[in-house]
Amino acid sequence: MTDSKIRVVVVGANGRMGREVAKTVLNDPLLELVGAVDRSLDQVDVGIVTGYGETGVLFSTNLGETFVRSNPDVMIDFTNPNVIRDNVYTALDYGVRPVVGTTGIPQEDLQAWDGILREKEIGGVVAPNFAIGAVLMMKFAAQAAKYLPHVEIIEMHHDQKLDAPSGTAIKTAEMIAKERQRMEQGHPQEEEKLIGARGADFEGMRIHSVRLPGYVAHQEVIFGGLGQTLTIRHDSIHRESFMPGVAMAAKKVMAIKGLVYGLENLID
Ligand SMILES: NC(=O)C1=CN([C@@H]2O[C@H](COP(=O)(O)OP(=O)(O)OC[C@H]3O[C@@H](n4cnc5c(N)ncnc54)[C@H](OP(=O)(O)O)[C@@H]3O)[C@@H](O)[C@H]2O)C=CC1
Numbered sequence: 316m317t318d319s320k321i322r323v324v325v326v327g328a329n330g331r332m333g334r335e336v337a338k339t340v341l342n343d344p345l346l347e348l349v350g351a352v353d354r355s356l357d358q359v360d361v362g363i364v365t366g367y368g369e370t371g372v373l374f375s376t377n378l379g380e381t382f383v384r385s386n387p388d389v390m391i392d393f394t395n396p397n398v399i400r401d402n403v404y405t406a407l408d409y410g411v412r413p414v415v416g417t418t419g420i421p422q423e424d425l426q427a428w429d430g431i432l433r434e435k436e437i438g439g440v441v442a443p444n445f446a447i448g449a450v451l452m453m454k455f456a457a458q459a460a461k462y463l464p465h466v467e468i469i470e471m472h473h474d475q476k477l478d479a480p481s482g483t484a485i486k487t488a489e490m491i492a493k494e495r496q497r498m499e500q501g502h503p504q505e506e507e508k509l510i511g512a513r514g515a516d517f518e519g520m521r522i523h524s525v526r527l528p529g530y531v532a533h534q535e536v537i538f539g540g541l542g543q544t545l546t547i548r549h550d551s552i553h554r555e556s557f558m559p560g561v562a563m564a565a566k567k568v569m570a571i572k573g574l575v576y577g578l579e580n581l582i583d
């Protein structure tokens with residue numbers, strides 16, 4: 316890595332997360348915002364971000380063209396599960412390191428991206444949750460599952476969210492699954508009187524998704540044992556909770572080869 320600033324393109328720059336990320340990159344002395352891409356974008360839309368119009372940032376709806384014109388080191392993507400695959404492949408084609416917060420990505424894609432990144436000898440990060448508190452919640456939950464294997468996950472999000480269950484809930488379940496044997500939970504003869512009442516099934520764990528206005532991003536992991544329960548809860552009450560993790564990933568990705576999946580693997 317040289318001493319110069321890391322050149323960053325933010326994709327989904329006009330979205331709820333993209334706006335926060337653009338602000339964070341603009342205010343970080345080690346990062347330089349060189350491009351802002353969205354599906355529909357004009358400077359009036361993103362003008363609410365302080366200083367946005369006066370920084371020489373390239374505003375565009377065309378990702379490939381933005382890469383050619385702004386020559387970035389890193390792409391930070393917060394878009395949606397339907398477009399993330401195309402965006403990452405475009406980044407890989409141009410040798411740009413992807414830092415991805417977008418959720419709903421299948422495991423096969425993660426494996427494929429890892430292979431390409433290794434071939435190109437550059438890094439990438441996919442983190443379903445960039446908030447340090449959420450990462451701790453997942454790690455504590457994985458630890459607890461060794462002793463209390465009966466567990467259900469309840470995630471609560473704003474009602475504009477497209478994917479369910481959340482990326483955080485899936486990552487939590489994956490981390491728990493590594494620490495316990497697959498097992499069925501609840502009564503063997505239990506019967507759903509309304510379809511979905513018992514939530515989604517991940518290796519016997521149940522995941523319940525709540526979508527309501529007023530929420531940002533929240534999750535409870537509830538463990539049950541003989542005569543006791545343990546609840547581990549995390550709340551993101553503002554999207555700024557994700558920003559230190561995003562900025563850290565944009566820097567650390569410069570020294571990685573291959574894909575890192577999960578912020579916990581960058582902080583351990
Ligand atoms: N990892 C983490 O810590 C976090 C992850 N997330 C994830 O980030 C993603 C974005 O969330 P959020 O900001 O709330 O969503 P938003 O819908 O507010 O933002 C997404 C933005 O991407 C734009 N977009 C859609 N298609 C494209 C495309 N092809 N190229 C460029 N831009 C595009 C959307 O435009 P339009 O509205 O016109 O479609 C929108 O402006 C979600 O997957 C969410 O789960 C969210 C919070 C934290």
Ligand SMILES: O=C(O)C1=N[C@H](C(=O)O)C[C@H](O)C1
Nearest residue numbers: 418443444476481482483532
């Ligand atoms: O869509 C969101 O808002 C969030 N998405 C991520 C997820 O799916 O886990 C992270 C956080 O929960 C906010």
